[in-house]
Amino acid sequence: MSPPVLELRGISRTFRRRFRPPVHAVRNLTLSVHHGEVFALLGPNGSGKTTTFRMITLLLPPDQGTILWKGKDIRHLGDPYRKCFGYLAADIGVYPRLTVREILTLFGTLNGVQGKTLQKRVEALLERFDLRQVADERIRALSTGYRQRTAIARTLVHDPELLILDEPTRGLDVATTHTVYEVIQEARAQGKTVLLSTHLMEEAEMLSDRVGLLYQGRLRALGTVEELRARSGKTRLREVYLSLLKDDVDVEASSSPP
Numbered sequence: 052m053s054p055p056v057l058e059l060r061g062i063s064r065t066f067r068r069r070f071r072p073p074v075h076a077v078r079n080l081t082l083s084v085h086h087g088e089v090f091a092l093l094g095p096n097g098s099g100k101t102t103t104f105r106m107i108t109l110l111l112p113p114d115q116g117t118i119l120w121k122g123k124d125i126r127h128l129g130d131p132y133r134k135c136f137g138y139l140a141a142d143i144g145v146y147p148r149l150t151v152r153e154i155l156t157l158f159g160t161l162n163g164v165q166g167k168t169l170q171k172r173v174e175a176l177l178e179r180f181d182l183r184q185v186a187d188e189r190i191r192a193l194s195t196g197y198r199q200r201t202a203i204a205r206t207l208v209h210d211p212e213l214l215i216l217d218e219p220t221r222g223l224d225v226a227t228t229h230t231v232y233e234v235i236q237e238a239r240a241q242g243k244t245v246l247l248s249t250h251l252m253e254e255a256e257m258l259s260d261r262v263g264l265l266y267q268g269r270l271r272a273l274g275t276v277e278e279l280r281a282r283s284g285k286t287r288l289r290e291v292y293l294s295l296l297k298d299d300v301d302v303e304a305s306s307s308p309p
Contacts, residue, residue: 055083056244057213059109062116064102071094074101078268079116089235089245091255093292094265100139101247103265104215107246108138126301135163136213137206143198145193151182151201155208162209176204178229195222214238214245220254232258252289261287264295271295
């Protein structure tokens with residue numbers, strides 16, 4: 052296997068709240084992701100997946116630990132690193148007053164794509180995600196599905212090396228979901244790196260090369276689907292996930308004071 056393109060070395064993030072206990076969202080997380088790999092980060096709500104993605108995308112600094120992109124600390128890379136990734140956040144994050152075409156053009160421009168190249172990419176994405184009929188509609192007038200399609204197209208417009216996708220198929224119809232799967236598989240074939248978070252176990256099982264299971268901010272299991280099947284004695288990833296998660300809940304319960 053090639054050297055890792057993205058490395059997380061002991062990263063942690065705690066949110067401190069006034070008059071309430073702190074939330075330890077991510078705890079000493081270490082993992083590596085390689086060129087041409089689809090890595091699925093799984094876990095229940097509140098397990099730290101989105102916080103991890105936000106640290107990788109420089110939206111949040113880790114309290115401790117280091118994140119490396121091609122061997123270099125991302126904190127020192129700045130804008131060149133930002134142009135390397137496309138981030139689809141769980142909250143979609145598209146501007147309601149802009150049209151679909153304006154959003155794609157804006158994000159392409161911000162990431163250094165210009166002129167005819169940008170125009171061709173925008174038109175190709177409008178076609179691929181069946182957005183042409185709403186291309187000049189404002190986002191606030193569109194359905195959740197169209198907004199999600201726009202957000203995915205925006206993530207791809209600058210042809211990034213690293214795709215970070217937080218629940219990419221949420222709210223999508225079957226045909227558009229299939230298109231997203233094709234995009235992920237094409238990215239892998241092109242040697243790009245994909246980080247994927249999903250609550251759909253069948254999706255993770257079909258797309259991912261390796262899986263990491265987060266629970267209460269800690270990495271509880273890591274490996275290929277086959278390796279996790281062997282560890283748990285289960286066949287389907289859904290059963291593997293529930294089995295490993297149950298083991299962790301039981302361990303937490305047994306170690307708690309009476």
